Amino acid sequence: MRSTKTIHVVSAHAEGEVGDVIVGGVAPPPGETIWEQSRWIAGDGTLRNFVLNEPRGGVFRHVNLLVPPKHPDADAAFIIMEPEDTPPMSGSNSICVSTVLLDSGILPMKEPITELTLEAPGGIVRVRAECRNGKAERIFVQNLPSFAERLNAKLEVEGLGTLTVDTAYGGDSFVIVDAAAMGFRLSPDEAHDIAKLGVRITNAANVALGFHHPENPDWKHFSFCLFAGPVERTGEGLRTGAAVAIQPGKVDRSPTGTALSARMAVLHARGQMKLEDRLTAVSLIGSTFSGRILGTTTVGDRAAVLPEISGRAWITGTHQHMLDPSDPWPEGYRLTDTWGAR
Numbered sequence: 001m002r003s004t005k006t007i008h009v010v011s012a013h014a015e016g017e018v019g020d021v022i023v024g025g026v027a028p029p030p031g032e033t034i035w036e037q038s039r040w041i042a043g044d045g046t047l048r049n050f051v052l053n054e055p056r057g058g059v060f061r062h063v064n065l066l067v068p069p070k071h072p073d074a075d076a077a078f079i080i081m082e083p084e085d086t087p088p089m090s091g092s093n094s095i096c097v098s099t100v101l102l103d104s105g106i107l108p109m110k111e112p113i114t115e116l117t118l119e120a121p122g123g124i125v126r127v128r129a130e131c132r133n134g135k136a137e138r139i140f141v142q143n144l145p146s147f148a149e150r151l152n153a154k155l156e157v158e159g160l161g162t163l164t165v166d167t168a169y170g171g172d173s174f175v176i177v178d179a180a181a182m183g184f185r186l187s188p189d190e191a192h193d194i195a196k197l198g199v200r201i202t203n204a205a206n207v208a209l210g211f212h213h214p215e216n217p218d219w220k221h222f223s224f225c226l227f228a229g230p231v232e233r234t235g236e237g238l239r240t241g242a243a244v245a246i247q248p249g250k251v252d253r254s255p256t257g258t259a260l261s262a263r264m265a266v267l268h269a270r271g272q273m274k275l276e277d278r279l280t281a282v283s284l285i286g287s288t289f290s291g292r293i294l295g296t297t298t299v300g301d302r303a304a305v306l307p308e309i310s311g312r313a314w315i316t317g318t319h320q321h322m323l324d325p326s327d328p329w330p331e332g333y334r335l336t337d338t339w340g341a342r
């Protein structure tokens with residue numbers, strides 16, 4: 001066996017969505033802040049290609065790089081690598097990172113509650129983990145301040161006509177469409193059509209509407225399209241279906257923590273969700289994230305909410321990714337049979 005690199009990974013999924021964690025073998029990238037380091041990772045591309053592309057990765061995979069925190073309050077920091085983006089924050093990935101940090105013993109676990117401060121590229125997120133018998137059973141994440149950007153905007157999508165959409169930020173940027181108006185019940189057999197349409201809607205929104213974050217001028221595109229189900233009031237609070245199309249054309253298996261945060265910001269802006277409400281989002285595989293609004297704030301001149309999301313994650317294995325110097329595809333490859341909405 002010979003290798004020019006060895007990257008140590010603990011693999012995990014949060015409510016169905018893969019979020020692997022690199023725990024060793026990669027030196028911290030250059031940059032004064034975690035955001036700058038994440039821009040370096042995005043611009044350089046080598047690590048992203050190595051772990052996300054085939055033969056080591058696949059369109060279903062997200063990978064998080066643990067790096068030493070820069071903020072004095074933070075216990076750990078992570079850079080999120082998604083199939084197309086290197087985003088400010090991610091719900092499923094932050095839940096995977098927290099679970100791996102605690103379940104694998106990288107950070108000490110205190111039962112029944114462990115509190116952590118994590119530094120994501122977009123800022124500090126506080127984590128509360130319910131722990132029992134050495135397992136972090138549920139992770140609560142105080143996500144980045146989230147805001148509604150446009151409500152009831154008109155968006156022309158070729159072949160679909162004029163859609164009425166909302167746009168919002170929940171740690172990442174969303175164009176939100178009404179699932180029922182698009183003819184979806186949000187059942188698992190619709191995944192392929194949701195992925196295909198979602199990418200077209202996201203691309204159209206990027207051309208016609210554009211996204212603007214008042215405090216992060218680097219993040220100027222929509223990453224995702226959320227197909228939002230109707231909100232029902234149940235004995236346990238509010239409940240809704242959620243399917244998120246991720247570039248270049250797959251559906252999140254989890255209910256998407258950033259989408260839940262963005263949705264809560266929109267519902268709050270419309271007066272349809274209050275601080276005492278709980279909103280549970282259900283994914284296409286039937287997994288759930290729960291959310292609540294902890295308070296209100298502003299992002300630049302925008303009214304915003306402080307969302308908390310919670311969900312569960314499980315470790316699925318460990319890997320040592322290696323590179324034989326004679327491998328003709330050191331950065332891997334992507335083909336449109338799986339990498340892209342067909």
Ligand SMILES: O=C(O)[C@H]1NCC[C@@H]1O
Nearest residue numbers: 090091092256257258259
């Ligand atoms: O839960 C989330 O926010 C995410 N899941 C995969 C893509 C998004 O970052």
